[in-house]
Amino acid sequence: MFVGTQFKARTDDDFRVMAQLGVRHVCADPPGNPHDWTFDDLERHRAHIESFGLVLDMVELPLNSRPIEESRSPHILLGKSPERDREIDSICTLLDRVARAGIPAVKYNMNIIGIPRTAPEAGRGGSINEAFRWDKADHEAAPGRAGMLPEDENWERIDYFLARVVPVATAAKVRLACHPHDPYTPPGYRGVTRVLGTVEGLKRFVTMHESPFHGLNFCQGTVGEMLDDPAREIGEVIRWFGERGKLFNVHFRNIRGRRLDFMETFPDEGDMDMVAALKLYADVGYRYMIMPDHAPKVSGADPQGTAFAFCYGYIIGAMQALGLDPHGPKRAPRD
Secondary structure: OEEEEOOOOOOHHHHHHHHHOOOOEEEOOOOOOHHHOOHHHHHHHHHHHHOOOOEEEEEEOOOOOOOHHHOOOHHHHHOOOOHHHHHHHHHHHHHHHHHHOOOOEEEEEOOOOOOOOEEEEEOHHHOEEEEEEHHHOOOOOOOOOOOOEOHHHHHHHHHHHHHHHHHHHHHHOOEEEEEOOOOOOOOOEOOEOOOOOOHHHHHHHHHOOOOOOEEEEEEHHHHHOOOOOHHHHHHHHHHHHHHOOOEEEEEOOEEEEEOOEEEEEOOOOOOOOHHHHHHHHHHOOOOOEEEOOOOOEOOOOOHHHHHHHHHHHHHHHHHHHOOOOOOOOOOOOOO
């Protein structure tokens, strides 16, 4: 395993900074709507990334973490045919193009209500940290475009998608890395019962349409948000998914708190022992990127870039302390 990033480059200087900081492996998208990406777009993009000495490990499908009202593929989770079939067909075509362009993995979300948060809170030294406190959440928010979506119907829509996409990804040998629902919310919140917001839901998900190319974009922070005692419970969760080969990317993020009552933190100051987690990822044979995610906002001219740089350094230092090579191969792992 090795340090990686999904930091959205604002200019080519950001790619140069990644290379200068020793972050060789990246998840980065070409411009435009993924439904419109051609093979040539992907090939040019990969060549551009490689021109900085970087490796393009992953791109994002047109299923991101935004609310469904902003989705580029809304009908998949609205369960509306024939529109969802056209969106799924487009994604299957995209997977073939991604494979031909030499990109080994994609990430995606099955998200309807986005990433609910309450007011940001002050962290270390006055940093601004995202938080979710159930007693401060908006419990009166009306259902959105998806309306009322119970658990069984949500699973049916996910199953419909996986049944059509997993075989294509398997044939193309492109890893499908799905992000959990962030955070856990009680059934029916904003009209939706989010089935990928619990560990049991994630276990069910990865065993549907079983394939070595169907797994998780494992956000350790989000999984910690599902638990009553993240410090004690996270190791067992990492081991369960890791031993089954279901970890395809790791968002290396920490929290302080527990389910329905947490604040995001830098990796070194939360409740989970992140060095112990790194050792466990190595023990279960995890072989891909370890990347920052949702870093707190700090002061200065480049708040996000500075915060991510700190996280890269933390990951690299922790890996070296464990006797691991943090920089990874010069080519992206294919399987």
